[in-house]
Amino acid sequence: MISHPVPPARTYVLVWVALLALLLVTLGSAYVPLGRINAAINLAIAATKALLVVFFFMHLRSAHSMLRIAATAGFFWLAILVGLSLTDFAVRY
């Protein structure tokens, strides 16, 4: 029998509590007039929530390095897609 690391249920519950707390923070921050900072806060919180899901629920924290490379590659190519597409906007406005 192969042993697979199984985190305690408490870890998952704590991640879920953190996700719901971040949801309330992002919702609340939207009602505070901060101009462009609002969008930055929203995106930073979304990225934090996504990392919590990917690292804990999708087990990337304890995953084989091959999986981490595959996952990182997906987001790396996304960064190229977004970055190169927006160069046009950086010089036009």
Place this chain on the structure above:
Amino acid sequence: MAEAVIVARQFDDAEQQRRASDLGMWVFLATEILFFGGLFVAYTATRLHDPQAFATASRLTNVTLGSINTGVLLTSSLTMALAVRATKLGLRRASIGFLCATAALGIAFLGIKFTEYVRDWHERLVPVLNFAHVGPHAGGVETFFYLYFFTTGLHAIHLIIGIATVAVVATMAARRRFSPDYFTPVELTGLYWHLVDVVWIFLYPLLYLVART
């Protein structure tokens, strides 16, 4: 303990076979990230082009239902993670229970989303079919709602596929197909479910929270 794991000829052992499945799933998820990524780029480009229109349009979305739905989906990710954990530990009943809870929360999400669509229809916000918003930014507002329906619709299709897959693995669990040595279908379904959750995590602020002040 269920029967021993069947290892396909090309693999050295069950562990290598399991890793290959995980890797294949992550490569598929990378294509999904880029698939939705194109839509996020379209969103960003059009929003930079007319930020006022996106602020106006975002105020027309239903932030209460959108926020509740985000909570529902985040909770479904918790039950999904607990289902995978229970399966790995060989807790069959808990595994089936958590899988059913996950599917139920997914269906609840779709129900709330459908309610929102009905309200959007009555507020005449559906491009092509009945869009009737007027004002200085009407064109940009319509573009926002094109993206709103396309992204949330595509997300809903992914969620329907996720619910169907969860139902299949729940049935497999009920037929004692999994053991602490073999749980790949549950694990891969979990990865898919969480990725659909991640897509929504980004859609939520971009559609509902552009300008609430």
